[in-house]
Amino acid sequence: MAFITRYNSFWFGIIFASATWTISLYLYTKLSKESYSSKWSTSQPFVAVNIPNKDHSALLKHETFLDTNKVDGDDILPFEGKGKSAYYNKRKYFKNSDGLIKHLQPVAPKSSKTLPDGLNDLGLVRNLEDQNIRDEGYSKHAFNVLVSQKLSLHRTVPDTRHPLCKKEKYSEHLPSSSIVICFYNEHYETLLRTIHSILDRTPEKLLHEIILVDDSSNISNLHDDLNMYIRNNLTSKVILLKTHRREGLIRARMFGAKEASGQVLVFLDSHVEVNVEWIEPLLARISASRTNVAVPIIDIVNADTFEYSASPLVRGGFNWGLHFKWENLPTGTLATEEDFVKPIKSPTMAGGLFAIDKSYFEELGEYDSGMNIWGGENLEISFRIWMCGGTLEIVPCSRVGHVFRRRRPYGSPSGEDTMTRNSLRVAHVWMDEFKDYFFKQRPHVKDVPYGDVSERINLRKRLACHSFQWYLQNVYPELSLPTDNAERLRQKWKAVKQPKYEPWHSRTRNYIGAYQIRLHNTSLCITSLKDVKTRGSLLMLAKCLRVKNQMWYETDKSELVLAQLLCLDASERMPKISKCHEMGGDQEWRHRDKTQTPIYNMAAGKCLAVEKVENGALVTMELCTQPERNQWDFVIAT
Numbered sequence: 100m101a102f103i104t105r106y107n108s109f110w111f112g113i114i115f116a117s118a119t120w121t122i123s124l125y126l127y128t129k130l131s132k133e134s135y136s137s138k139w140s141t142s143q144p145f146v147a148v149n150i151p152n153k154d155h156s157a158l159l160k161h162e163t164f165l166d167t168n169k170v171d172g173d174d175i176l177p178f179e180g181k182g183k184s185a186y187y188n189k190r191k192y193f194k195n196s197d198g199l200i201k202h203l204q205p206v207a208p209k210s211s212k213t214l215p216d217g218l219n220d221l222g223l224v225r226n227l228e229d230q231n232i233r234d235e236g237y238s239k240h241a242f243n244v245l246v247s248q249k250l251s252l253h254r255t256v257p258d259t260r261h262p263l264c265k266k267e268k269y270s271e272h273l274p275s276s277s278i279v280i281c282f283y284n285e286h287y288e289t290l291l292r293t294i295h296s297i298l299d300r301t302p303e304k305l306l307h308e309i310i311l312v313d314d315s316s317n318i319s320n321l322h323d324d325l326n327m328y329i330r331n332n333l334t335s336k337v338i339l340l341k342t343h344r345r346e347g348l349i350r351a352r353m354f355g356a357k358e359a360s361g362q363v364l365v366f367l368d369s370h371v372e373v374n375v376e377w378i379e380p381l382l383a384r385i386s387a388s389r390t391n392v393a394v395p396i397i398d399i400v401n402a403d404t405f406e407y408s409a410s411p412l413v414r415g416g417f418n419w420g421l422h423f424k425w426e427n428l429p430t431g432t433l434a435t436e437e438d439f440v441k442p443i444k445s446p447t448m449a450g451g452l453f454a455i456d457k458s459y460f461e462e463l464g465e466y467d468s469g470m471n472i473w474g475g476e477n478l479e480i481s482f483r484i485w486m487c488g489g490t491l492e493i494v495p496c497s498r499v500g501h502v503f504r505r506r507r508p509y510g511s512p513s514g515e516d517t518m519t520r521n522s523l524r525v526a527h528v529w530m531d532e533f534k535d536y537f538f539k540q541r542p543h544v545k546d547v548p549y550g551d552v553s554e555r556i557n558l559r560k561r562l563a564c565h566s567f568q569w570y571l572q573n574v575y576p577e578l579s580l581p582t583d584n585a586e587r588l589r590q591k592w593k594a595v596k597q598p599k600y601e602p603w604h605s606r607t608r609n610y611i612g613a614y615q616i617r618l619h620n621t622s623l624c625i626t627s628l629k630d631v632k633t634r635g636s637l638l639m640l641a642k643c644l645r646v647k648n649q650m651w652y653e654t655d656k657s658e659l660v661l662a663q664l665l666c667l668d669a670s671e672r673m674p675k676i677s678k679c680h681e682m683g684g685d686q687e688w689r690h691r692d693k694t695q696t697p698i699y700n701m702a703a704g705k706c707l708a709v710e711k712v713e714n715g716a717l718v719t720m721e722l723c724t725q726p727e728r729n730q731w732d733f734v735i736a737t
Contacts, residue, residue: 276365474518706720
């Protein structure tokens with residue numbers, strides 16, 4: 100009897116299980132016909148959409164192109180962010196399909212910032228010839244020659260002055276100026292733009308002459324071409340001279356100054372563009388006192404794009420290795436609006452751009468002719484100005500743009516470390532016992548030869564100059580000394596306005612868009628090869644998924660920031676993600692306001708592309724003339 104009971108229970112279990120499976124299969128089939136699955140899988144890309152009331156029977160289940168409509172900004176990373184469950188519950192999910200492509204179109208991103216003066220495509224590398232021009236330019240000049248030679252010689256630049264500067268009135272009787280520009284192997288069009296900017300923005304009555312000193316350049320035909328251009332196109336106020344041999348910046352400036360006949364010498368570098376009403380504020384300060392040495396604010400001309408941008412108000416300083424540095428102004432310097440247009444006393448100057456009364460320059464001892472080529476001369480003349488009775492001022496209402504190159508494209512003909520030699524001359528002539536701090540910083544230079552400095556020591560005695568201790572106490576009391584105790588260091592730290600420090604990865608950025616970047620006509624998106632926090636990670640194509648390493652954020656500075664952490668960087672042929680330096684150039688990207696757009700970096704002159712259209716293909720920088728591999732869609736999330 101027990102056996103029969105167990106037997107009946109066995110058959111009852113089989114019948115019950117079969118019925119359960121039958122009902123389950125029926126319900127599954129029924130529901131599958133009525134709707135797509137509400138589940139998602141990370142094995143295939145899915146898109147989240149709000150479906151309008153219309154027939155979707157044409158949507159196919161096979162994988163194809165990925166597209167999406169807008170989603171809320173808070174839900175930009177639904178697979179990884181908070182509230183993931185709620186996100187999935189309120190939307191339906193569909194596999195990629197041809198039908199979905201027709202139903203959903205990429206949303207055009209907000210307009211990418213446009214550079215002034217038509218700069219958008221000036222650096223575009225269209226062919227091998229352009230590439231050679233660009234590469235050779237960086238090698239010879241350390242800036243983007245391809246852009247510079249296409250840029251107008253008379254381009255306008257933004258007026259970067261404080262608004263109050265426009266209300267300043269200057270005397271009708273300012274002194275005349277001789278502008279001295281020394282150059283060695285300068286790029287031709289860049290030098291011409293320097294000259295034309297001066298002619299275009301300097302009142303004729305204030306411009307006595309422009310003296311160009313060719314320091315024995317060896318670029319073929321540079322001197323002859325420039326001479327011909329001046330004769331055929333420019334005023335007789337532009338004078339071209341040439342040294343008999345390579346002298347270097349310091350002695351070449353002395354050579355030019357001796358030939359000058361204006362009341363004021365204005366020394367400028369050969370790759371600058373002067374701004375609106377630039378010279379009047381400088382001459383006004385010298386007119387007020389002949390011992391004032393006036394320095395303009397040095398604005399930035401980007402070496403990669405030639406975009407002109409304003410510099411903040413800072414002053415010059417130095418460290419005990421005798422390296423020049425920019426630093427913030429002393430606390431309280433800018434207490435009122437009017438302070439933004441007043442002259443600012445500066446312990447040192449960068450040295451490339453300044454104005455000085457010609458007779459005072461000569462009385463002060465010009466430059467140290469024992470210095471070679473370049474380096475240290477700016478600190479030497481800064482110390483000498485202050486210690487020997489003069490004043491060094493930054494004049495905020497005078498602005499001059501300067502191409503800040505990544506490196507110096509030339510050195511000493513003999514291979515000498517001229518920066519060290521010249522710094523040693525500064526230390527031995529001007530720093531008294533404080534030169535010991537220099538040698539503690541750079542003990543290896545003690546035995547480096549630096550030439551005879553007796554003439555400069557005699558000059559210091561003849562001018563009855565102050566001691567270096569006087570300079571530190573009266574001109575640069577904020578400079579930290581190796582002997583300062585903790586309390587003294589705190590006091591000096593407080594004496595200079597300190598910006599609030601923000602780690603680079605947490606700085607506030609103005610994001611104007613967020614999206615995936617998809618290779619046109621594919622379901623492949625740009626993805627970081629490594630974790631989103633890994634600096635230097637290359638990029639590749641991968642199946643489009645709403646994950647962090649595919650989510651790009653565009654800033655108002657035209658940066659593309661992956662997961663709001665690292666910036667897309669075009670400094671090499673293989674683009675990568677790098678720390679955001681906020682200086683444009685190789686991290687500044689351009690695109691059109693529609694789908695199927697190239698993504699162009701002006702510094703590189705190339706576009707984002709891939710060598711192969713396949714999953715895992717690495718992203719590269721290529722010529723922008725290959726549309727099948729460099730057209731991208733922006734899949735927006737805002």
